[in-house]
Amino acid sequence: MVTVHIDRLHGSVQAPVLGSISFLNEVMGRHPGAISFAPGAPHPDTLPEADIQRHTDRFLDHVVARGSSPEQARRLLFEYGPSRGLINDIVAEALRRDHGVDVPPESYVITVGAQEAMLLVLRALFRSSEDVLAVAHPCFVGITGAARLLDIDVVGVAETADGLDLDALERACGQARAAGRTLRALYVAPDYSNPGGSRMSLDCRRRLLALAAREDLLILEDNAYGFTAAAGAALPSLKALDTERRVIHIGTFAKTAFPGARVGFVVADQRVGGSAPGEGPERLADVLATLKSMVTVNTSPLSQAVIGGMLLEHGGSLDALSRAKSALYQRNLRLLLAALDRHLGEAAPAGIRWNRPDGGFFVRVRLPVPADTALLEVSAADYGVLWTPMRQFYLDGTGDHQLRLSCSYLDPDEIEEGVRRLALFLTKETGR
Known part of the structure; x- marks a missing residue:
């Protein structure tokens, strides 16, 4: 049987950036009950209108x-x-x-x-x-x-x-x-x-x-x-x-x-x-x-x-074509920011803060500890909430203390419950 040695393949096959999406899919597959702020995918309610x-x-x-x-x-x-x-x-x-x-x-x-x-x-x-x-x-x-x-x-x-x-x-x-x-x-x-x-x-x-x-x-x-x-x-x-x-x-x-x-x-x-x-x-x-x-x-x-x-x-x-979809994503973003204010707000541990975009799918959260894959595993397994580590989006590793939340794929009740779980996770884990 022929073996193709990894060192004889193009260097990109081992590049972390190429494996980032498959990694998140794998984590989501292992924790199907978790509420996921990871995928930047369109909301399922926007799809049935396609005849x-x-x-x-x-x-x-x-x-x-x-x-x-x-x-x-x-x-x-x-x-x-x-x-x-x-x-x-x-x-x-x-x-x-x-x-x-x-x-x-x-x-x-x-x-x-x-x-x-x-x-x-x-x-x-x-x-x-x-x-x-x-x-x-x-x-x-x-x-x-x-x-x-x-x-x-x-x-x-x-x-x-x-x-x-x-x-x-x-x-x-x-x-x-x-x-x-x-x-x-x-x-x-x-x-x-x-x-x-x-x-x-x-x-x-x-x-x-x-x-x-x-x-x-x-x-x-x-x-x-x-x-x-x-x-x-x-x-x-x-x-x-x-x-x-x-x-x-x-x-x-x-x-x-x-x-x-x-x-x-x-x-x-x-x-x-x-x-x-x-x-x-x-x-x-x-x-x-x-x-x-x-x-x-x-x-x-x-x-x-x-x-x-x-x-x-x-x-x-x-x-x-996009008007109704835009309204849905505007709503979800408002709900996400409001839930972060409500569940974290003044009670947020020191060093936790987030940006406040007025459009798009994403909110970026800064943490006082590294938002790495080990922390993501704790978040998913013990608190039932998923997010995306930001390290993969940086060329120089400066995003280690950041995570990304996507609001696009979730319903209002999932956003509320997901942020409640996220706040509990952040409050308990980032102060350790």
Whole structure:
């Protein structure tokens, strides 16, 4: 029997960041009775509204109305389809109408979730070991994990109350140059980031774009949680403010529609130069589509049809599609913060504090002791409550004394009881 030695495999297979999600799933499986604040998944109540057949039929009607025969439209569902996607026009119109992103469908690529979009963008942009990726710190493990798979070096830039520390980002650019390297791109989630929950102010967004222009920096914008902003509180995305095509915008329908479809998208309208006219790709989206043809070939036409039909049924509007979901997550976040105030509040042991985001799925709690896997096991086994250690979201181990609470997957009574258990756990265990 052949044995494949671990030392002969790519180094990423042993990277802790790649095992973080499976670890949490394993803990949840061992403690099925625990209330879990760990998963950042959509609430189950938001899923039954997806009527697969009705949405598919609605999309096919749209295709026929654009000039295809019913048989041609139906065949789209059973064939591979273009790597670039089938619903680009629907998604592009929704972003133009609702979010001021005025980019033609040709600059969109429909991907297998946002995760594939991140992988494709990183593969396209990072040519050599001299290129460095900057990420907001703490950072979503999906982007740092993808960078690890591709052997891309990553540097963290701290978040502040108003978003990214732009002075630190400018210093990172200078440090890279001094080392003979290039800080090629920055990954950032400006609205209610996972896991930090911070939101970038409008002024910070504008200053970030100005800094990117000075430093010749590309920005990878992840907008998974922007839809959870309270009514009237939405801020323009970086892409909507982008006048120089420096922003590559990544989106997903996992939260606004449902995650099982595995449909995301990337907006990449950057021009590609250097080749003879007519002989090379015209825009970065062309490059990403070519790479995708070697990775997943195409995104499932059936899944695209369902998402396209859902959008069309809501008047082609992302805001209309996500309005009820946004209200549910706003409610859950208010309940979580109120329960923390009620059960901990003034009675919280010294050194325990939490942030107060006004949108998104996540609240970050700081502890006077390490929030490690051993403490999580005590929390799950003895108190029946689960959470996510923050260490995995940091590049330098500075998150050891923090945990993340997600409110998205729970009902109001579970939030209340879960925080009661959490408060008992924190009060008894962190003072030892």
